[in-house]
Amino acid sequence: MLPKLLCFFLLVGITSASLSGHIASGTCVCLTTSGVHARNGAGLSHSVVATLGSGECYKFNGGTLTHDGYHWYELQDVHGHHRVWVAGNFLSVSSSSHCSGSSTGSGAAVGTFATGVVSQHCLQCICQHESGCRPLGCSWDVNSNSCGYFQLKQVYWEDCHRPGGSLAACAADKNCASKCVQDYMARYIGHSGCAHNCESYARIHNGGPKGCQHSYTLDYWNGIRNEGCSANS
Incomplete structure (x- = not known):
């Protein structure tokens, strides 16, 4: 070390x-x-x-x-x-x-996270890891576009009930994007077989509905931990 x-x-x-x-x-x-x-x-x-x-x-x-x-x-x-x-x-x-706001300056994140099963701290760590918590434009990544604060994909956005009118519009809005994450986790955490904690939410975010069970999401979780989160954040 x-x-x-x-x-x-x-x-x-x-x-x-x-x-x-x-x-x-x-x-x-x-x-x-x-x-x-x-x-x-x-x-x-x-x-x-x-x-x-x-x-x-x-x-x-x-x-x-x-x-x-x-x-x-x-x-x-x-x-x-x-x-x-x-x-x-x-x-x-x-x-x-x-x-004048809680976080300002060129390109800095503005707005607030939606509330739900995922804590604000955990959301912040995921947001920071995915995009520096900035509304990045959509770009091609692993067979489909990834968009915005949480690098949402089309199928993910559809599973969280298509908020905001379109993937690109929702993903670029901090509250809408985080609401999508909250709704996605609320939909799948009970069927994942994993604990209701930040580690599970992060690994599901990375690997899909049962991503918390797959070893390939462990590297992603280590990245979230490096942002300052623990399993119980």
């Missing part, structure tokens, strides 16, 4: 942008690179609660700590979490207009 600090650098990459020193509470800060871990405390030993993408912007809550060689900043209302900590190496101060 790689040392924890080395793993951290491999995951987020190295960027020249860096936030350091005092800034006022309420300042808008934005991510300067993708794959950055937000944690539930200031330090590499704290649990990862979300993985953030370049261009996402949040308000600084006023908390700062130095730990493990990083200056950590406490941000508010990040991916459904009231308070998280992010290393200043991957943040920069931005215009307050970029923080």
